[in-house]
Amino acid sequence: MKIDEVRRLTSDQLAEQLLNLKKEQFNLRFQGATSQLEKTHRVREVRRDIARIQTVLRAKAATA
Template sequence: MKASDVRAKTSDELKDSLEGLKKEQFNLRFQRATGQLENTARVRQVRRDIARIQTVLRDKRMSDNA
C-alpha cells in the first residue's frame, strides 16, 4: 500500500482498512505461533501498513483541529 493511496482515502475508509489490517495481523501472529505461517514477509508489510494508516489518520485529525 502506497502512502499516496492512503492519503486519497477518507477517514472512514482508513478506519475500516485499519480494522482489517489489525485482524490480519492477529491471524498472522497466530499462524506464526502454531508454525503455519508461510509468507513471513507479510507480517512486516502489514505492520508498516498499519503504521502508515495511523500516521495519515493523525495528520488528518491535526489538520481538522487547525
C-alpha cells in the same frame, strides 16, 4: 499499500482498512505461533501499512 493510496482515502475508509489490517495481523501472529505461517514477509508489510494508516489519520485529525 503506498502512502499516496493511503492519503487519497477518507477517514472512514482508513478506519475500516485499519481494522482489517489489525485482524490480519492477529491472524498472522497466530499462524506464526502455530508454525503455519508461509508468507513471513507479510507480517512486516502489514505492520508498516498499519503505521502508515495511523500516521495519516493523525495528520488528518490535526488539520481538522
